[in-house]
Amino acid sequence: MRCCRPALLTAPLLLTACSGWQSSLDPQGPQADFLAGLFWVFTAALTAVWLLTMAALIVALLRRQSARTEPLELDPRAERGMARAVGAAAALTLLVIVALTVVSYGAQRALFSGGEAPLTLQVKGHQWWWEVTYEDPLPSRQFTTANEIHVPVGQPVNIKLKSADVIHSFWVPNLAGKMDAIPGRENRLVLQASKEGVFRGQCAEFCGWQHAHMGITVVAHSLEDFARWRESQISAAEPPDDPVRKRGMQIFLSKPCVMCHQIRGTPAAGKVAPDLTHIGSRLHIAAGTLPNGRGNLAAWIVDAQGIKPGAHMPLIKLEAEEVEPLARYLEGLK
Numbered sequence: 001m002r003c004c005r006p007a008l009l010t011a012p013l014l015l016t017a018c019s020g021w022q023s024s025l026d027p028q029g030p031q032a033d034f035l036a037g038l039f040w041v042f043t044a045a046l047t048a049v050w051l052l053t054m055a056a057l058i059v060a061l062l063r064r065q066s067a068r069t070e071p072l073e074l075d076p077r078a079e080r081g082m083a084r085a086v087g088a089a090a091a092l093t094l095l096v097i098v099a100l101t102v103v104s105y106g107a108q109r110a111l112f113s114g115g116e117a118p119l120t121l122q123v124k125g126h127q128w129w130w131e132v133t134y135e136d137p138l139p140s141r142q143f144t145t146a147n148e149i150h151v152p153v154g155q156p157v158n159i160k161l162k163s164a165d166v167i168h169s170f171w172v173p174n175l176a177g178k179m180d181a182i183p184g185r186e187n188r189l190v191l192q193a194s195k196e197g198v199f200r201g202q203c204a205e206f207c208g209w210q211h212a213h214m215g216i217t218v219v220a221h222s223l224e225d226f227a228r229w230r231e232s233q234i235s236a237a238e239p240p241d242d243p244v245r246k247r248g249m250q251i252f253l254s255k256p257c258v259m260c261h262q263i264r265g266t267p268a269a270g271k272v273a274p275d276l277t278h279i280g281s282r283l284h285i286a287a288g289t290l291p292n293g294r295g296n297l298a299a300w301i302v303d304a305q306g307i308k309p310g311a312h313m314p315l316i317k318l319e320a321e322e323v324e325p326l327a328r329y330l331e332g333l334k
């Protein structure tokens, strides 16, 4: 494990998995950098305050006198000294609070400043998956996908956050802070990846039974790879060429699947569930719950409720021999 801070700090960092998978202490973009910086400034300042307080407490305990004189005799010089010490401590407290407020305000401003981003996405939270639409001035180049966001490295990406049902919260810790997705409202978040990689995110607002299975994956590519990916997503699904997959497509189109799911290029045009046009190209299925692959696709189709109880995909009656062609068809939708 690569560690990013001095040795003294490695223990807490090991606990929070400092590098790699879903950690705000391993920032991989400017927005996450600001937030991690803020975290370390606060941690350092508050540690110093705590240590000073404890030191003062120890000194006070050591200097404690057992008996008071009766009647109480006050030494005016000592009293003045103590009043000064309390005054200085109060001033220092105020100073620390004001300084931390200013630092935090500065980081907020930096986070929300960014001008026009070249790429704008709409991300809509659903119980319990994410709908992602890539905006384009040309309607024919706009497309929708699910649970996986691809972004070009080194470019700010503007995200418009919405919700279809309850409050969700979009959080990809390595790239940016949290932002709520609220029904009837549009929130904005900017994120940017500094290097290529796959970053995991998570719904961060309890949104019902399968809240914990509402992951999101962000894949950052070089500009050329991103352009290639985008073109492939804009295109409709390739019609299957082998007999098994052809049969899989017929099965899909003859089942209630089409009421909920869309596969562009076929009559399936449902809008209430993840777009499956290029499902075969995604890394995971069911919002990060399972790695993508023919076996898991088959398992999901046969028993979505066993894998993700409460998910809004019902049990659909299939014959045993229908499962394999269906899974092959979906797997081939690259």
Ligand SMILES: [Cu+2]
Pocket (backbone or CB within 6 Å): 125, 126, 128, 167, 168, 169, 203, 204, 205, 206, 207, 211, 214
């Ligand atoms: Cu959620």
